[in-house]
Amino acid sequence: MPLALYLLALAVFAMGTSEFMLAGLVPEIAASLDVSVGAAGLLTSAFAVGMVVGAPGLAALARRWPARTALLACVLIFAVCHVVGAITPTFSVLFATRVVAALANAGFLAVALSAATRVVAADQKGRALAVLLSGTTVATVAGVPAGALLGTALGWRATFWAIALLCVPAAFGIAKGIPDRSVNASSGLIAGPSLRSELAQLTSPRLVLAMLLAALVNAGTFATFTFLAPIVTVTAGLGELWVSLALVLFGVGSFIGVTVAGRLSDQRPGLTIAAGGALLLLGWVALAILAAHPVALLGLVFTQGALAFAVGSTLIARVLYESAGAPTMGGSYATAALNVGAAAGPALAAAALAVAAGELGPVWVTVALTGTALLMALPLLQAIAPRPPEPAK
Incomplete structure (x- = not known):
């Protein structure tokens, strides 16, 4: 895989750490800003809503x-939002910074996904996606638990400064390592198909179905992941430090899942x-x-991380394949699919908590x-993931 993909993955790591880190900080943010745990959990939905809107808009x-x-531009806006979030005393401003940061994240990911499909062979979109998503999974392995530990030691604001x-x-890596596509000499802009023709790809039933399925699977993942901390501490009765271990296990599983799926999603997507x-x-x-049993809970957190990212990344790869006719907007379709789910899942999970479903309400939503x-x-299945043609002998 080209070096440019790994440089993009570094930025995805920083953004993924920000997106996922709230899973371990929700109770502390709620207490600090005097809001309910359910309201604090909606910061994840705010981020996802910004990404849903920002992906096609900024793309x-x-x-x-x-x-x-x-x-x-997207990376710099993202950084400024975290500085503001680190110093704000009010929940409403923090909420707003999450939306704006998400817009920047969405624009970045949409451009990055489209760029990734242009630097690999046509039948390697799944592998390219796996490299980019490895930034997200490493964030859950290292960045998010580190953020949870930093938040426990120095307060949740320290994690925003770290991001x-x-x-x-x-x-720096983007400035030095990402090549620009050739531009029109007179306008300084990139040539390519019209926006109308790229948006017309959304009339494809296969593309819409792949986006819907990806959104549903991702919604399920985020519904439980966002409220994992209370499941670990209340349902399983473990201490707060165990939340970090649970996040590490989920992250290791997700890294394994997306890496394996990166190979399988190109050749065996249906399976x-x-x-x-x-x-x-x-x-x-x-x-x-089995959530009340600590050993079972931690083991399942690991396996579910692997399975959720394997299935989810395969569906996102299908979105990229089906949107091949939209070289600049296809990445935004994949990003929107991911984040419709990331917005809806925590919102539905918060509703389950509000109706006295208990800490396990989010899991049943999942x-x-x-x-x-x-x-x-x-x-x-055949329509979503047709078997690739056999290579010519």
């Missing part, structure tokens, strides 16, 4: 810009979706039933969302 705005320029500092080497989806659903049911995706996918 359309920046589609003619040089890639390096667009990526650097801002992480953006510095990411910006990954069908078999992985069934195991994912059974795992969520088992977690809901079961329902994942089950719905599987019921939709299995009858239409």
Whole structure:
């Protein structure tokens, strides 16, 4: 894989750490800013809503810009938002910074995903996606637990300062390592298909179905992940430091899952979706039933991280394949699919908490969302993930 992909993954690591770190900080933020745990959990939804809106909007705005320029602008805006978030005394301002940071994150990821598909062979989109998402999974392995530990030791604001500092080497790597596409000499802009023709790709039933399934699976993942801290500390009765271990286990599992799926999603997408989806659903049911048992809970957190990212990344790869006719907007379709789920999942989970479903309410929401995706996918598997043609002999 080209070096440029790994430089993009570094920036995705910083942004992924920010997106996921709230899973370990929700109780502390709620107490610090005098809001409910459910309200604090909606900061994850705020981030996801910003990404849903920002992915197509900023991708359309920046589609003619040089890639390096667009990526650097997004990283710098992202850093400033975290500085403001670190110093604000009010929940409303923190909420707003999460939305703006998400807009920048969405623009970055949309451009990065489109760029990734242009620097690899046409049949290696899944592997390119796996490299980019490795930044996210390493964030859950190292960045998010480190953020939780930093928040425990120095307060949640310290984690926001740390994210801002992480953006510095990411910006340097982009400036030095990401090549710009050739521009029009008179306008200084990138040539390519019209926006209308790229948006017309959204009329493809296969693309819409892949986006919907990816959103459902991701919603299920975020519904439980966002409220993992109270499950660990209340349901399983473990101390706060165990939240960091649970996040590490989830991150290690997700790294393994996305790495394995990076190979399988190009050649065996149907098998990954069908078999992985069934195991994912059974795992969520088992977690809901066995969450009070610490050993079982921690083991399932690991396996569910692997399965959720394997199935989810395979579906996102299908979005990229089906949007091949939209070279600059295809990345935004994948980003929107991811973050519709990331917005809806925590919101539904928060509602489950509000109706006295207990700490395990989010897990049962996850079961329902994942089950719905599987019921939709299995009858239409050939349409979603057709077997690639055999190479010519």
